[in-house]
Amino acid sequence: MQLKVKILNIESGGKPVVFLSDEDADELNITASERVTVQAKKKITAIINISTTIEKGFLGVTEEVRKSLSLKQNSRVNVEIAPFPKSLQFIRNKLSGKKLLYPEIYEIVQDLVDGNLSENEISAFVTALHIDKIDLDEATSLSRSMVDTGKTLSIDKKIIVDKHSIGGVPGDKTTLLVVPILASQGFTIPKTSSRAITSVAGTADRAEVLMPVEFTTKKMLQILKKSNGCIVWGGAIELAPADEIFVKTEFSLHIDPLLLPSIMSKKKAVGATHLVVDIPTGRGAKMKTTGEADLLARDIIELGRRLGIHTHCVVTFGEQPIGNTVGPALEAKEALEVLMNQKNVPDLIDKACNIAGSMFELLGKKGGYAFAKKILKSGQAEEKMREIIKAQGGNSRILPEDIPIGKHLLYIRSEKSGQILWIENRIIVEIGRAAGGPKDKGAGIVFNKKIGDHVKKGELLFTIYAEKSYKLDRVKYILSTRVPLGLGEKSDMLIHTVTESPVVERTFVIDR
């Protein structure tokens, strides 16, 4: 059927979507959500919406379709019912409990990346993976498919190292220490990081305070040649593009069945041969118990083995923020201070040295932890970090005091004496986001007290920083209704009370 193009001037979230009149939809024999092929010079498949605001004889096109076919207003296109995509049959098989093989999963992931699957279909697939659980065979196929449908880095090195955290703990600027420690010893570490989705800062947000982080893969390879290491935003590089689409759906449903394939596909795509995965554990983290964490670690290691990546996992204490700061600029500043040996932040240093040390041991070196600590203390890590900053186009002489921090402060003091018994990561994140993070880079929190510390009445517990003063009002509101930390005596037995009404809060963490 020939139709005239009507440019709608809106986007449909990456998927090619077209709008048809009722009459034309009827004529094509389309009743519910279906697909058509749209042929101009090229031919694409698009998802249909039926709309009464489209006149008979016209085809409303979103920006995705306009661009992909280079369409002009009122140009003519040929529209026909599209053949039923094979990948839908495979999704349907998954819904009826069948195990999917690599070629089937590849077909699904390829259609996903091409925008040929509707939100319904993606959501059903993700839900089925969540409810039925994916086994390691499917996880392997998913990881491979996510690699095979995107770009890959080819670095001419025998050993390529990488690290990853499954996330969930605020203030975790460990990567800013681990990358230079490893790179300073001549190891190539092509680190790609994410921006915050649900947190106050992602590693890409933190690194961006010190240097640019958005590069093409070509430019990334040039940076790696200069400095062995890099810290770039993964979103700008088209490695495993399926992940970004899956994450949207997972986030909206508060489930993350694709956690492992997501992590491992991105590592495989950069060509990692050796990997350390950090699994923060504790009631405020993604993994609540060491039992769960160990099971996850086994799966990650096995998945690594199947993909040809030697993997260690470190299970780390995740009950409170890492170090004393939360927020992009505050965290970048703290990391720089530690690299420069200006400040001693014991838990941050311990975590970084455990991760870097674990990598050294994975590579065959004994006493990895002590070795990592020596590199940090010696200033080699700082020197390497400045090389990386330079290679990525930042100011390699940057000093902690050069980093701009929010000017509007809110001091939170203790109302009684006692000991800090717990810190609620979830509420810390809420406060940090309300203060402006991750968008306002200078927003965040600085802690004066952490778990186990003794506090006197009136002592400073933490300080909130904001770039815009009105954002502190939101913070005040949160603080008036929520308790971010527990102050009491060691003999206090109540952890918390669980009441009858359902917990209705957005507490899902999906920064990976």
Place this chain on the structure above:
Amino acid sequence: MQLKVKILNIESGGKPVVFLSDEDADELNITASERVTVQAKKKITAIINISTTIEKGFLGVTEEVRKSLSLKQNSRVNVEIAPFPKSLQFIRNKLSGKKLLYPEIYEIVQDLVDGNLSENEISAFVTALHIDKIDLDEATSLSRSMVDTGKTLSIDKKIIVDKHSIGGVPGDKTTLLVVPILASQGFTIPKTSSRAITSVAGTADRAEVLMPVEFTTKKMLQILKKSNGCIVWGGAIELAPADEIFVKTEFSLHIDPLLLPSIMSKKKAVGATHLVVDIPTGRGAKMKTTGEADLLARDIIELGRRLGIHTHCVVTFGEQPIGNTVGPALEAKEALEVLMNQKNVPDLIDKACNIAGSMFELLGKKGGYAFAKKILKSGQAEEKMREIIKAQGGNSRILPEDIPIGKHLLYIRSEKSGQILWIENRIIVEIGRAAGGPKDKGAGIVFNKKIGDHVKKGELLFTIYAEKSYKLDRVKYILSTRVPLGLGEKSDMLIHTVTESPVVERTFVIDR
């Protein structure tokens, strides 16, 4: 945040959707698919899309939002992040395997009807119901919720009867006989029917050949007062509006976990006290074996009991089309001929009398089948049907020959002698739809031979009718690649061969 309205002039499928610029989305701290409240004189919740074609300071609104808030171009609205809807928590509970209770299911269905759930969320809920299976408690809660979120009919009668078919067999015009048979005995039968989604004709499409079928509930009650019975399109009456939304998602995923709640909620909404459900069974039907059919029947009857509807199920032969015709006009004509005793169509008459007879027995009458047959033969059913046609505003004197049928014919003759061993319903439906059904009412198929009939070489097997000659080309193409019926000897042992390559076809039936 105050934004200026930009009217997009497109529809978003019933859900309120708004489009925001990247900058404003950031400012509101929205990262992925979220909801905002949009406040003008009234306040509604809308789902967000982020679009680069929307300028900072503007809010793109779809028709759904424009209408619901009576917005004008450039008028100002207040936009804020919406609180997290409770129903999402309940969907999330379902995803983690929890059983949902009535108040939770009600909340989900209410949000669904209000357009507050995104496609992702609806799809995840439907998928979870499919994979985890819904038990009868949840099916009861879903049925009740679907009734409670829509309109209901209140008819002042002690007994209200109804019938339903779970569908899947082409040519099933049984309702056009059953409704007048029952109504002629003074029973009230407020029959709502669907239009075809995946079939060649729905009962509403067939009935529309004889009379108007789109009415308000008020008008439907007036019709029932006049004639005891009616056959109207359910879509025009807002009974159980959730069903229409669920069906879209189910259709797109080829699953139908809501089959039972869908059927029973619509029966409860019209106030049915007694119900007969037809379960066509056979390899070309929804239920493949009598074992499955009997299990389904048990569930339907139990669900009826819980909803206060006395229910019988009839398991009927579903391996081939009912009667000799397929297609809206051809079927209406055949039904009228049978009502007028002009034609003997044994399987159609047998099926109608079994269903009507079962209802008589459910109401306490012995020998229901014979009684139903007597009513049909006596002309009482025809007389009642003409009353219904009149009450619905049709021509009560309509004769079979008044019904216009497609003028373009394609005769299919046998290429050899033998016996009809099977008819493939699925391919019959494909042919009927290719010929123009359900849109072209005069399109369809007339069978001269059915299963068991002996055929000589060159004898007419069936005739295809089309309103537009070019549609017969599509039919010819289907016939060149598919075999709609099997001709052979009783001693032929091969049913069919199943080959290695996956069956990739749209064969899902969801007309209910």
